[in-house]
Amino acid sequence: MPTLKTTNLVAGFIYYDAKADDARLALSVAKTASNYYGAVVGTYCELIKMHHSESAKIDSAIVRASDGDKTNYREITIKAKCFVNATGVWSDDLRSLDEPTHPHSITPARGIHITLSREKLPCDIAAVIPVKKDKRSIFVIPWGDQTYVGTTDTAYSGPVDNPEVAKEEVEYLLKAVNDATTANLTESDIKSSWAGLRPLLTPTENSEVHHKEPILHKIGAKIADLVGIAVDGQSNGEKTADLSRNHQVIISRSGLITVTGGKLTTYRKMAEDTVDKVVELVGKGSLKSLTKKLPLIGCPSEISKFRFGVSNTSKYLPDNVDAIAWKHLFNRYGTRSDAIFQLFKDDPNNKSPLVKGLPYFRAEAIYAVTNEWALSLEDILSRRTRALLHDAQATKDSAREVAELVAPLLGWDNDRINSEVSKVEALVSSALPDIPDSQRDQDDISKLASVANLGSIRKTNSSTTLKNTKTGARNTIKDESNDN
Numbered sequence: 001m002p003t004l005k006t007t008n009l010v011a012g013f014i015y016y017d018a019k020a021d022d023a024r025l026a027l028s029v030a031k032t033a034s035n036y037y038g039a040v041v042g043t044y045c046e047l048i049k050m051h052h053s054e055s056a057k058i059d060s061a062i063v064r065a066s067d068g069d070k071t072n073y074r075e076i077t078i079k080a081k082c083f084v085n086a087t088g089v090w091s092d093d094l095r096s097l098d099e100p101t102h103p104h105s106i107t108p109a110r111g112i113h114i115t116l117s118r119e120k121l122p123c124d125i126a127a128v129i130p131v132k133k134d135k136r137s138i139f140v141i142p143w144g145d146q147t148y149v150g151t152t153d154t155a156y157s158g159p160v161d162n163p164e165v166a167k168e169e170v171e172y173l174l175k176a177v178n179d180a181t182t183a184n185l186t187e188s189d190i191k192s193s194w195a196g197l198r199p200l201l202t203p204t205e206n207s208e209v210h211h212k213e214p215i216l217h218k219i220g221a222k223i224a225d226l227v228g229i230a231v232d233g234q235s236n237g238e239k240t241a242d243l244s245r246n247h248q249v250i251i252s253r254s255g256l257i258t259v260t261g262g263k264l265t266t267y268r269k270m271a272e273d274t275v276d277k278v279v280e281l282v283g284k285g286s287l288k289s290l291t292k293k294l295p296l297i298g299c300p301s302e303i304s305k306f307r308f309g310v311s312n313t314s315k316y317l318p319d320n321v322d323a324i325a326w327k328h329l330f331n332r333y334g335t336r337s338d339a340i341f342q343l344f345k346d347d348p349n350n351k352s353p354l355v356k357g358l359p360y361f362r363a364e365a366i367y368a369v370t371n372e373w374a375l376s377l378e379d380i381l382s383r384r385t386r387a388l389l390h391d392a393q394a395t396k397d398s399a400r401e402v403a404e405l406v407a408p409l410l411g412w413d414n415d416r417i418n419s420e421v422s423k424v425e426a427l428v429s430s431a432l433p434d435i436p437d438s439q440r441d442q443d444d445i446s447k448l449a450s451v452a453n454l455g456s457i458r459k460t461n462s463s464t465t466l467k468n469t470k471t472g473a474r475n476t477i478k479d480e481s482n483d484n
């Protein structure tokens with residue numbers, strides 16, 4: 001990190017970690033289940049009611065299913081031998097449809113991230129920055145032409161559907177980076193921001209908690225301790241960072257299995273514990289969860305062959321794809337990149353950029369709606385690609401074109417296109433800070449002004465909070481193994 005302040009710098013250390021795009025990971029899990037194990041996947045299906053049989057066991061549930069426009073839905077009854085509640089910060093709400101009282105077993109903790117241009121905050125590898133006068137540390141992570149910074153860890157009691165990117169948390173992150181570097185960042189450098197909620201378990205004396213803290217975490221904590229920074233669980237006081245990241249599997253009297261708490265890093269262990277309970281409940285004897293050795297869809301059979309840098313890829317490249325595009329696609333789709341290459345062949349326009357300045361191709365939007373259950377423009381721009389999280393303004397500028405690209409595939413008329421574009425525009429304005437024109441980078445102002453369909457640049461208003469309508473933890477990028 002070239003901008004790191006070196007005064008008083010005594011030592012540095014390197015440790016190895018992993019990072020994952022949470023939306024793509026969740027999608028790959030669902031795709032694996034559907035393509036190889038017979039799962040039926042329904043997006044935009046909200047469980048609203050549970051029905052109990054005469055023996056007080058749940059035998060069916062009513063689901064509100066929509067085509068991506070939540071105002072347009074129909075209700076479907078689903079019958080099953082067993083229902084699993086794996087709804088993160090919403091899990092207590094679901095349990096309250098089954099149990100007489102709301103269990104209040106989850107303490108949501110908000111975390112926000114901000115995206116900055118990589119030119120402003122260059123870094124070759126991810127860096128951990130201890131926060132001055134706080135026992136937490138934050139991460140600065142390279143992400144294509146951007147760098148993202150996060151996360152915060154704040155107790156949250158607002159509506160779980162709409163965690164906001166609070167101004168104080170943005171200031172906390174900017175200050176932490178500015179204290180440690182010479183980057184001199186201001187709000188006008190922010191290209192996007194997002195908030196998520198961690199479903200942390202409220203501690204109780206009787207909790208039956210699964211999963212021990214991984215040994216690597218303990219080692220990481222030790223190293224952090226030695227060099228004087230704190231990781232989660234080590235800081236003092238009533239912070240949500242002190243709450244456990246363990247998970248819990250609970251079976252209600254009526255047979256609802258709820259898995260709560262946990263982390264992205266431990267999702268397989270959470271799945272294993274849950275599936276084993278399902279098997280027990282439906283009486284399938286000695287069957288056990290397969291997850292431990294299960295490769296996800298898109299994983300190459302000879303994985304070692306694919307562990308190389310861009311320079312060594314030439315012999316695997318299709319005719320019309322360069323090494324950088326190949327790497328971008330392979331990281332996102334694995335062996336399923338072939339389907340995108342085919343779309344390039346079908347129509348050369350599919351190889352054009354989806355959003356100016358970002359690495360995504362138009363083919364990826366087509367693939368998202370034909371193969372990845374995307375039903376809304378937000379799905380495509382925020383959860384299948386992460387364009388909105390990379391660069392909110394550029395995404396807004398391309399939103400209509402993307403909507404028109406997928407409209408014939410999703411049967412959208414003009415009204416639906418307009419409403420999808422408006423929803424994305426609302427998300428964009430909540431992801432960007434409200435700042436006066438005078439504080440904006442002059443280059444950015446001229447760039448923005450030249451965008452014909454933008455209208456006037458937003459003026460500041462009295463709002464002190466950046467609203468974010470994304471729902472809960474599902475829109476975050478996770479750095480696995482960090483107890484964030």
Ligand SMILES: Cc1cc2nc3c(=O)[nH]c(=O)nc-3n(C[C@H](O)[C@H](O)[C@H](O)COP(=O)(O)OP(=O)(O)OC[C@H]3O[C@@H](n4cnc5c(N)ncnc54)[C@H](O)[C@@H]3O)c2cc1C
Nearest residue numbers: 046047087088090111196197198262263264265473479484
């Ligand atoms: C800022 C932040 C940073 C994090 N960093 C890390 C990290 O570094 N490492 C790590 O391991 N973990 C990290 N986590 C934690 C991790 O992201 C969460 O533990 C994980 O996303 C929770 O997954 P989940 O499937 O339980 O819940 P979610 O991802 O929230 O999924 C719940 C799903 O249930 C759906 N749902 C809700 N109600 C209903 C209903 N009535 N009917 C049908 N569906 C419903 C929701 O739409 C949602 O899709 C982080 C979390 C945050 C917020």
